[in-house]
Amino acid sequence: MATPSVGNRPLITKRTRLGDFTIPAAGGRGIIEIDSAKNIHAVELYFTAVGVGATYAEMIADLGAIRVRVGGQLIVDLTATELLDLYHFYNDANGVAAFVEAGVLPIRFTPYMLPLSDQTQEYAIGMLADDNPSKRNTFTVEVNMLTPGGGLTVDACEVHLETDELPAQKIGYHMRWLPYGTTWPAATAQTLDQITHEPNALAIVSYHIHHAAGTLARIRHVVNDEEVISDTPLDLNNFKLHEASRSPVALYESIDFNLANHPLGFRDISRLVNERLTLTWGVLPGGYTVIRQELCKNLR
Numbered sequence: 001m002a003t004p005s006v007g008n009r010p011l012i013t014k015r016t017r018l019g020d021f022t023i024p025a026a027g028g029r030g031i032i033e034i035d036s037a038k039n040i041h042a043v044e045l046y047f048t049a050v051g052v053g054a055t056y057a058e059m060i061a062d063l064g065a066i067r068v069r070v071g072g073q074l075i076v077d078l079t080a081t082e083l084l085d086l087y088h089f090y091n092d093a094n095g096v097a098a099f100v101e102a103g104v105l106p107i108r109f110t111p112y113m114l115p116l117s118d119q120t121q122e123y124a125i126g127m128l129a130d131d132n133p134s135k136r137n138t139f140t141v142e143v144n145m146l147t148p149g150g151g152l153t154v155d156a157c158e159v160h161l162e163t164d165e166l167p168a169q170k171i172g173y174h175m176r177w178l179p180y181g182t183t184w185p186a187a188t189a190q191t192l193d194q195i196t197h198e199p200n201a202l203a204i205v206s207y208h209i210h211h212a213a214g215t216l217a218r219i220r221h222v223v224n225d226e227e228v229i230s231d232t233p234l235d236l237n238n239f240k241l242h243e244a245s246r247s248p249v250a251l252y253e254s255i256d257f258n259l260a261n262h263p264l265g266f267r268d269i270s271r272l273v274n275e276r277l278t279l280t281w282g283v284l285p286g287g288y289t290v291i292r293q294e295l296c297k298n299l300r
Contacts, residue, residue, distance in 0.1 A: 011164065011166075013041050013164050017159070019159055021159050026151060028144075032159055034140070037136055039127070040139070042106060045104070047059055049153045049156075053101075054154045055102075056101050063144075063154070064144040065142070070125060070127075073300065075174065078177050082208075085252060087106050093242070111123060117263065125139070126172055127139065130298055130300075170298070174295075175205065176294050179289050180192075181196075190281075193275065193276045201270075202294075202296065203267055205258055208291040210251065214281055215234075219237055223269065224274060237253075245261070
């Protein structure tokens with residue numbers, strides 16, 4: 001099979017170690033500033049404890065919110081737990097269910113479920129400024145530490161960057177991972193009809209309902225008065241996720257709009273008028289957060 005390419009350039013990525021990040025004190029915050037003209041596919045943070053890759057339990061005990069800003073615009077706002085759990089959602093079906101993270105916290109920008117191609121390469125984070133391509137966008141990763149009772153376990157961090165070798169681009173099309181609000185109290189049947197979207201969002205890629213404890217029974221989703229998911233039992237929703245090589249994760253209920261695994265297979269909201277997401281719970285959680293993955297174009 002020929003190597004996927006754009007023009008005469010092969011579509012391959014390379015990983016570069018940028019240096020080390022000093023771990024903040026418990027409850028503190030640190031900022032990683034990345035200066036690159038490359039098109040960024042992922043940032044991988046490698047956390048260690050006494051020279052050994054930190055475990056999943058150690059990372060989620062020590063690491064809180066991870067926020068990525070490009071040109072000052074927030075494009076990722078997830079906890080370390082959510083980043084790791086979403087990695088497993090997209091990859092466990094590929095044989096990594098028993099994989100131990102061994103210190104790696106992945107922040108991925110090109111979609112996990114799509115192979116690298118001339119179409120999916122567009123979702124990398126281009127670093128040329130929209131208003132002046134002769135300048136680079138700023139790129140920062142904010143790392144917030146928790147305050148575990150026994151003190152922090154992780155004590156060192158390496159910063160690795162995954163880029164391609166194509167000419168530098170503007171940010172263009174890209175994915176954003178952001179929460180809707182904070183935590184919503186659950187009712188037996190609850191319709192969310194004020195879900196916020198980025199002003200430059202073109203499509204919904206997925207929703208992930210992250211809860212502490214509970215059992216979702218049914219899902220209904222209406223966009224512009226069209227019923228796109230019709231009172232579907234969660235078992236059927238998860239059946240379709242498995243068909244698309246997704247692996248539902250405990251304490252998350254995931255609604256994926258690209259079960260075809262196609263670069264353009266998302267739910268169009270470019271002309272959004274109204275939206276209603278109805279969640280019917282069998283067992284109520286104490287509350288939940290809706291994580292929205294959106295396809296956006298340009299920074300603003």
